[in-house]
Amino acid sequence: MKQGEVLVDVRNLKKYFNMSMGFVKRQRPVLKAVDDVSFSIARGETLGLVGESGCGKTTLGRTLLRLYEPTAGKVFYRGQNIFAYNRGEMQRIRRKMQIIFQDPYASLNPRMTVSDIIGEPLDIHGLVRGDDRKERIHELLRLVGLNPEHAARFPHEFSGGQRQRIGIARALAVEPEFIICDEPISALDVSIQAQIVNMLEELQDNLGLTYLFIAHDLAMVKHISDRVAVMYMGKIVELSESRELYRHPLHPYSQALLSAVPVPDPQVAKGRQRIILEGDAPSPIDPPGGCRFRARCPRAKAVCQEQEPTLRNMGGGHQVACHLV
Amino acid sequence: MAALLEVKDLKVSFFIHAGEVQAVRGVSFTLDKGESLAIVGESGCGKSVTAQTIMRLIPTPPGRIMDGSVNFAGQDLVNQPEKGMQRVRGKDISMIFQDPMTSLNPTMTVGNQIAEVVRLHQKVDAAQARERALEMLRLVGLPNPERCYSQYPHEFSGGMRQRAIIAMALSCEPKLLIADEPTTALDVTIQAQILELMKSMQSRLDTAIILITHDLGIVAGLCHRVLVMYAGRVVESGKVEDIYYRPQHPYTWGLLKSVPRLDAESKRRLVPILGQPPDLIKPPAGCAFAPRCNHAMRVCLEHEPPAFPVEDGHQASCWLLHPHTAGVGAAAGLEVIS
Amino acid sequence: MEISRDLFQPIAQGREDAEAIVRPSTTYWQDAWRRLKQNKGAMAGLVIIILLTVMAIIGPWISPYTYDAQQLTAEGTNRLPDATHWFGTDDLGRDLFTRVWYGARISLLIGFVTALVQFLIGVTYGGISGYLGGWVDEIMMRVVEVLYAVPFLLYVVLLMVLMEPGLKTILIALGAVYWLPIARLVRGQVLSLKEQEYVLAARALGASPWRIIFRHLIPNSMGPILVYTTLAIPEAIFAEAWLSFLGLGVSAPIASWGSLISDGIASIRQYPFQLFFPAFFISLTILAFNIFGDGLRDALDPQLRK
Numbered sequence: 001m002k003q004g005e006v007l008v009d010v011r012n013l014k015k016y017f018n019m020s021m022g023f024v025k026r027q028r029p030v031l032k033a034v035d036d037v038s039f040s041i042a043r044g045e046t047l048g049l050v051g052e053s054g055c056g057k058t059t060l061g062r063t064l065l066r067l068y069e070p071t072a073g074k075v076f077y078r079g080q081n082i083f084a085y086n087r088g089e090m091q092r093i094r095r096k097m098q099i100i101f102q103d104p105y106a107s108l109n110p111r112m113t114v115s116d117i118i119g120e121p122l123d124i125h126g127l128v129r130g131d132d133r134k135e136r137i138h139e140l141l142r143l144v145g146l147n148p149e150h151a152a153r154f155p156h157e158f159s160g161g162q163r164q165r166i167g168i169a170r171a172l173a174v175e176p177e178f179i180i181c182d183e184p185i186s187a188l189d190v191s192i193q194a195q196i197v198n199m200l201e202e203l204q205d206n207l208g209l210t211y212l213f214i215a216h217d218l219a220m221v222k223h224i225s226d227r228v229a230v231m232y233m234g235k236i237v238e239l240s241e242s243r244e245l246y247r248h249p250l251h252p253y254s255q256a257l258l259s260a261v262p263v264p265d266p267q268v269a270k271g272r273q274r275i276i277l278e279g280d281a282p283s284p285i286d287p288p289g290g291c292r293f294r295a296r297c298p299r300a301k302a303v304c305q306e307q308e309p310t311l312r313n314m315g316g317g318h319q320v321a322c323h324l325v
Numbered sequence: 326m327a328a329l330l331e332v333k334d335l336k337v338s339f340f341i342h343a344g345e346v347q348a349v350r351g352v353s354f355t356l357d358k359g360e361s362l363a364i365v366g367e368s369g370c371g372k373s374v375t376a377q378t379i380m381r382l383i384p385t386p387p388g389r390i391m392d393g394s395v396n397f398a399g400q401d402l403v404n405q406p407e408k409g410m411q412r413v414r415g416k417d418i419s420m421i422f423q424d425p426m427t428s429l430n431p432t433m434t435v436g437n438q439i440a441e442v443v444r445l446h447q448k449v450d451a452a453q454a455r456e457r458a459l460e461m462l463r464l465v466g467l468p469n470p471e472r473c474y475s476q477y478p479h480e481f482s483g484g485m486r487q488r489a490i491i492a493m494a495l496s497c498e499p500k501l502l503i504a505d506e507p508t509t510a511l512d513v514t515i516q517a518q519i520l521e522l523m524k525s526m527q528s529r530l531d532t533a534i535i536l537i538t539h540d541l542g543i544v545a546g547l548c549h550r551v552l553v554m555y556a557g558r559v560v561e562s563g564k565v566e567d568i569y570y571r572p573q574h575p576y577t578w579g580l581l582k583s584v585p586r587l588d589a590e591s592k593r594r595l596v597p598i599l600g601q602p603p604d605l606i607k608p609p610a611g612c613a614f615a616p617r618c619n620h621a622m623r624v625c626l627e628h629e630p631p632a633f634p635v636e637d638g639h640q641a642s643c644w645l646l647h648p649h650t651a652g653v654g655a656a657a658g659l660e661v662i663s
Numbered sequence: 664m665e666i667s668r669d670l671f672q673p674i675a676q677g678r679e680d681a682e683a684i685v686r687p688s689t690t691y692w693q694d695a696w697r698r699l700k701q702n703k704g705a706m707a708g709l710v711i712i713i714l715l716t717v718m719a720i721i722g723p724w725i726s727p728y729t730y731d732a733q734q735l736t737a738e739g740t741n742r743l744p745d746a747t748h749w750f751g752t753d754d755l756g757r758d759l760f761t762r763v764w765y766g767a768r769i770s771l772l773i774g775f776v777t778a779l780v781q782f783l784i785g786v787t788y789g790g791i792s793g794y795l796g797g798w799v800d801e802i803m804m805r806v807v808e809v810l811y812a813v814p815f816l817l818y819v820v821l822l823m824v825l826m827e828p829g830l831k832t833i834l835i836a837l838g839a840v841y842w843l844p845i846a847r848l849v850r851g852q853v854l855s856l857k858e859q860e861y862v863l864a865a866r867a868l869g870a871s872p873w874r875i876i877f878r879h880l881i882p883n884s885m886g887p888i889l890v891y892t893t894l895a896i897p898e899a900i901f902a903e904a905w906l907s908f909l910g911l912g913v914s915a916p917i918a919s920w921g922s923l924i925s926d927g928i929a930s931i932r933q934y935p936f937q938l939f940f941p942a943f944f945i946s947l948t949i950l951a952f953n954i955f956g957d958g959l960r961d962a963l964d965p966q967l968r969k
Contacts (some may be wrong), residue, residue, distance in 0.1 A: 078504060190540060276514075
């Protein structure tokens with residue numbers, strides 16, 4: 001963990017969804033998308049958040065920005081609990097915290113031109129007007145490597161990678177300090193992924209940004225992150241400095257995840273022993289007690305059924321939630 | 326031995342309001358029985374269109390096969406009437422798609438869907454078809470096949486659905502399975518399961534596989550040969566080791582260098598391929614990759630490079646392999662591997 | 664092919680070309696218009712609608728008679744169509760050509776105004792209900808259901824009793840009923856669009872609900888809304904026609920197609936042309952709007968968008 005000021009501090013965050021099942025069933029099942037998650041991010045750091053689909057990583061990101069109202073918990077931004085903010089305070093903090101979305105096709109309004117899309121945050125916060133506004137939009141387009149001449153075009157005229165850069169320019173328009181990157185590259189081709197990742201890294205260096213980088217591509221997360229948190233069914237099961245996690249994964253789930261990543265090298269790929277997990281993740285609706293991973297865990301013991309493991313510090317900031325470590 | 330599949334100089338265009346999009350611009354390759362071939366390239370490079378053309382699944386109009394031939398086990402598939410194609414599809418050639426959520430009929434049980442395919446192509450009665458479907462469900466490793474048989478697709482998770490789709494695709498023991506991004510929509514742990522399954526099914530049934538993907542990672546462990554496509558053409562082809570250890574085309578270098586390695590010890594900057602692929606409504610003269618290529622020469626902008634043989638079964642379409650440039654390409658290629 | 668050695672010189676590349684977009688820029692509406700133009704039926708419908716509208720405006724002018732001038736003489740009443748009275752005259756000797764086009768004004772006015780009213784109320788109501796969701800949505804949708812439950816005829820009769828019968832009352836009655844389905848349609852659209860990432864992005868940027876509804880949600884629901892509105896015009900014209908037919912519509916001497924048909928029915932055996940002309944034009948209008956609306960639906964369908 002980089003030494004320095006803690007920018008974002010998440011304490012016991014929970015986000016449950018009530019599943020409505022019609023009138024007959026009075027008892028509503030609860031989907032525990034994010035269940036008691038705590039972590040912190042230092043200024044200038046990139047925290048990676050990995051997990052499979054449905055593990056709650058996207059919900060976590062959106063709840064941090066109060067795009068979803070949290071069920072419980074606190075999020076401190078520079079020491080202030082933003083969950084206690086009123087509308088006006090929230091409006092101001094939105095200039096500091098931004099988000100980049102996964103789907104470059106769904107994240108841009110198809111009826112607006114690029115210039116309107118990037119100009120919207122400027123209008124909402126009344127940042128610049130008139131000629132300055134146009135100049136600022138062009139500046140932002142150049143910042144993400146797009147041609148300002150294309151400002152009057154519509155999103156569908158751009159390729160996936162270009163659209164993702166429009167989304168980045170929109171987020172940068174308010175000059176944020178903290179950006180949640182919600183799977184910004186998983187919908188893109190590999191050659192374009194590297195463009196976006198490099199751009200995010202350059203922007204971080206030049207503008208001093210702090211990232212929460214959500215992804216399911218472990219190789220990319222390892223590449224970009226200083227620290228990585230592994231999520232499984234709404235819980236963080238392991239959190240550690242990035243290289244340490246990849247060298248010595250402690251949680252059986254992290255181990256399986258890492259071994260499942262394909263390696264672009266025929267000899268290594270053929271000689272490698274994979275830990276193939278059985279089955280799929282169980283439903284996060286009314287999850288079973290004990291360790292949530294136990295049904296798929298190759299090493300599950302009796303204690304895993306009885307007690308829910310909590311994150312324990314294994315030294316050097318390496319935390320893991322497993323009874324067997 | 327004659328090849329199972331021979332595609333020769335295939336050209337496919339789509340005619341849309343803005344003009345003719347030349348999606349496939351002269352693709353040739355062969356595939357032997359039981360062999361597995363990967364077609365790699367970014368979206369829009371024509372890899373899926375090539376596969377759909379083999380199956381004759383491109384929508385016409387706007388699509389049209391402009392030129393070329395597809396020869397499958399002695400049959401010409403390009404001029405095959407639709408009736409004849411229906412006998413080939415599902416029986417001799419099967420296809421699995423990227424999205425396991427939309428590839429199954431939501432109103433039929435999984436088992437019945439498989440049994441229906443079996444009855445369509447084989448002269449068996451309902452009981453035998455059911456037996457076969459159950460056997461396939463067992464073969465693809467679905468727990469409790471009897472129960473799965475009578476379940477509906479929505480009761481399955483993504484991984485289970487893709488298994489069921491593979492079971493359906495292989496139920497008539499096709500000679501060729503075309504898998505179009507079969508694991509892109511799946512999580513890594515499920516992806517590993519499905520790749521493992523495809524590998525074991527291939528060795529058991531001796532099915533030839535065409536795997537279409539943009540991820541060089543999953544190719545390395547599964548395929549024998551690789552075809553790298555760019556802007557509707559094959560830019561490099563060869564054995565999997567050739568492509569990974571002795572790549573010759575700058576585009577292949579770019580693909581290899583732009584993905585981070587999990588086993589890399591130190592952090593290095595990724596080397597992306599700059600720019601975007603060309604719009605095939607107006608393909609550039611010369612080499613289509615030249616505008617994004619770090620090694621472009623004047624010739625690249627003017628003349629389309631022919632396929633230069635590198636070694637047995639390995640060839641690349643790049644002017645760097647021309648005798649006039651001896652040495653330049655080799656030096657640049659060495660840098661990639663290190 | 665022999666290629667000269669000097670072509671094998673490395674060149675410095677301008678990277679900009681690789682980001683260039685070669686296709687000409689087209690907007691959603693340009694695209695839709697292009698598709699609509701290719702649809703012959705829809706274009707025929709549009710031409711008919713335009714011609715009818717033009718005739719409704721100039722028709723009463725080009726005839727030397729006024730819509731209410733009576734000619735109570737033996738040769739003046741119930742005349743067959745001829746060179747002076749192109750569509751003949753009615754039992755009070757009024758020129759039917761003038762009355763048909765005057766009626767077209769009233770019918771088309773009712774159609775367009777009702778469509779506009781239902782569009783404005785329905786889009787706002789449905790947009791707010793769908794976007795805010797929760798208990799606000801529950802209450803707003805229950806109100807819609809209650810209004811739905813009141814039989815249309817009962818409600819028109821009630822309004823007629825309370826207000827004086829006439830054009831204004833009909834417009835109010837139709838406007839008050841016809842926004843209900845469009846409100847539901849818009850609500851459904853908004854519900855499906857509001858989880859889209861561009862809406863989340865706007866919320867993350869601090870956009871107000873008002874801005875999100877009118878800048879993001881409504882513009883993206885515009886396709887189905889327009890189709891629905893187009894198809895609601897003939898429906899309103901038809902509704903007015905049968906209200907007039909029942910005697911609840913515009914009162915004499917003002918004519919609408921409905922009241923003309925109602926008058927024509929009375930003398931169908933002796934003078935069928937008095938029924939034929941208004942009936943023909945109302946059918947033509949409804950047909951034209953329906954064909955055009957269908958074509959519009961195909962043109963705006965994002966599924967066909969390439």
